[in-house]
Amino acid sequence: MTASPQSVEPFDLVIFGGTGDLAVRKLLPALFHRFLDGQIPASSRIVGIAREALDDAGYRAQLREALIGVCAAAQLDVFLQQVFYRPLDARKDEGWNDFTAFIGAQPEHVRVFYLSTSPELFVDICTRLGQHGLNQGASRVVLEKPIGRDLASANQINDAVGKVFSESQTFRIDHYLGKETVQNLLVLRFGNALFEPLWNAGHIDHVQITVAETLGVGHRGAYYDRAGALRDMVQNHMLQLLCMVAMEPPSSLAPDAVRDEKLKVLHSLKAIDDSNAAQLTVRGQYRAGVAEGAGVPGYPEELGNSKSNTETFVALKAEIANWRWAGVPFYLRTGKRLPSRVSEIAVTFKPVPHSIFNPDAGTLSQNRLVLRLQPDEGVKLWLTIKHPGPGGLRLRHVPLDMSFAQAFGVQQPDAYERLLLDVVRGNPTLFMRRDEVEAAWRWAGPILAAWADSGEPPRPYAAGSWGPSAAVALIERDGRTWNEDSE
Numbered sequence: 001m002t003a004s005p006q007s008v009e010p011f012d013l014v015i016f017g018g019t020g021d022l023a024v025r026k027l028l029p030a031l032f033h034r035f036l037d038g039q040i041p042a043s044s045r046i047v048g049i050a051r052e053a054l055d056d057a058g059y060r061a062q063l064r065e066a067l068i069g070v071c072a073a074a075q076l077d078v079f080l081q082q083v084f085y086r087p088l089d090a091r092k093d094e095g096w097n098d099f100t101a102f103i104g105a106q107p108e109h110v111r112v113f114y115l116s117t118s119p120e121l122f123v124d125i126c127t128r129l130g131q132h133g134l135n136q137g138a139s140r141v142v143l144e145k146p147i148g149r150d151l152a153s154a155n156q157i158n159d160a161v162g163k164v165f166s167e168s169q170t171f172r173i174d175h176y177l178g179k180e181t182v183q184n185l186l187v188l189r190f191g192n193a194l195f196e197p198l199w200n201a202g203h204i205d206h207v208q209i210t211v212a213e214t215l216g217v218g219h220r221g222a223y224y225d226r227a228g229a230l231r232d233m234v235q236n237h238m239l240q241l242l243c244m245v246a247m248e249p250p251s252s253l254a255p256d257a258v259r260d261e262k263l264k265v266l267h268s269l270k271a272i273d274d275s276n277a278a279q280l281t282v283r284g285q286y287r288a289g290v291a292e293g294a295g296v297p298g299y300p301e302e303l304g305n306s307k308s309n310t311e312t313f314v315a316l317k318a319e320i321a322n323w324r325w326a327g328v329p330f331y332l333r334t335g336k337r338l339p340s341r342v343s344e345i346a347v348t349f350k351p352v353p354h355s356i357f358n359p360d361a362g363t364l365s366q367n368r369l370v371l372r373l374q375p376d377e378g379v380k381l382w383l384t385i386k387h388p389g390p391g392g393l394r395l396r397h398v399p400l401d402m403s404f405a406q407a408f409g410v411q412q413p414d415a416y417e418r419l420l421l422d423v424v425r426g427n428p429t430l431f432m433r434r435d436e437v438e439a440a441w442r443w444a445g446p447i448l449a450a451w452a453d454s455g456e457p458p459r460p461y462a463a464g465s466w467g468p469s470a471a472v473a474l475i476e477r478d479g480r481t482w483n484e485d486s487e
């Protein structure tokens, strides 16, 4: 049985960067799915903004082409009647008066300004929204990640945005927090008596977080080459996942209760800097190879720049210096053009203290809890059991495996579907507070500086492989291996 969708009050959602990759590939499809579930009230408007000279009909035609595979055309055309387009340059005054009048026509609506543009435009856009009074009343602003490219630029953006929108109006999105399995991690940890007593250095051997993509940088090279995998994935998504695994139980799900606990984890991360980056981190860049059965170009060819030193792969070993996690390594790895698209958190428990079994029964394996974020969201718990049958006692390592799609018979909603409606409802629980973003930059900054100081280029890896061999060595040095479920 599926729960009936909650109602949503009428809203206007303005997407700056409305013609961009994120808007067309993720945001509009997410809104369309919410429309199909009856959660876009009829008077609500979705407004795309970009510099391209388009009118409503032209924008709708572009979106129709992008969304046509998602659902029947008749429903799509009804949805598109609620979609509008206004050409605006965030850096120029022209057009802003008309836009303000357009938005002002429905003053009772919740207003969401979603900044799906490069972070360099955030200050311009917010300043102009403020100048035109669009920050008043039930207005909210959504900032896409990464916020800045280091602590200083993040502070600059947050200060400037903060002059126009209060912290309670500001939603810093990290779409990984909207993924079903990530929310399920909270329920699994704090809704079951089973795990929490074992969730500490006394019983957990190590944690692995993998976010592997098969895609390359594609046409996002201009952005990506200035960012790289650490800024694009680790500083935000992967640290947020680490926080959800490692935080203390919050007293409730109140937004600040959860965010306070995540912040403590970020503050407890051990520094990685010039003194230890060479031992604790591996950076790589993909080269021409075979991915998904076909030959693909390397990053330099895709980018059109053979001198780029930007990393498309990172593996690192992090540690949290507190009582709960002292001595437990958190191995993180992420990369583009890896062999499969898989995101997961694998928690490996310590071995039993003493084996009562004969050596010929087989070896005892460590219990492992694997949370699959994508694809096929679910949870797998590896246990040791007796191989069935009358023969001698033989040990088997088998998974209790639950796929959410199979168990509940429904396709899991995309993260953006939930997060967009959370903004309309004004619920910031799954969004990053300013101090979290700053703490994450404070940890990531010295890693970036150490890499720059070393002058070492990223290690090459063949597209379609699991990254440089040094990433395997990073974990094998500690007598462990990457979770083979993902490989």
Ligand SMILES: NC(=O)C1=CN([C@@H]2O[C@H](COP(=O)(O)OP(=O)(O)OC[C@H]3O[C@@H](n4cnc5c(N)ncnc54)[C@H](OP(=O)(O)O)[C@@H]3O)[C@@H](O)[C@H]2O)C=CC1
Pocket: 016, 017, 018, 019, 020, 021, 022, 023, 049, 050, 051, 052, 088, 089, 090, 091, 115, 116, 117, 118, 119, 121, 144, 145, 146, 220, 223
């Ligand atoms: N793509 C993805 O998968 C993800 C992206 N993000 C983040 O989302 C943001 C957007 O990314 P993405 O969609 O990939 O970027 P794109 O480059 O595809 O899109 C950028 C958009 O901004 C518009 N734009 C550029 N300059 C201006 C301007 N001066 N005034 C108004 N509009 C402008 C562009 O249209 P025009 O040129 O016509 O003005 C276009 O619509 C980035 O911060 C990125 O890091 C986050 C998670 C995932």
Ligand SMILES: O=C1O[C@H](COP(=O)(O)O)[C@@H](O)[C@H](O)[C@H]1O
Pocket: 175, 213, 232, 233, 343
């Ligand atoms: O934020 C980003 O995320 C995507 C990966 O998101 P997913 O939900 O498809 O796992 C990544 O491709 C992109 O580079 C990054 O900016």
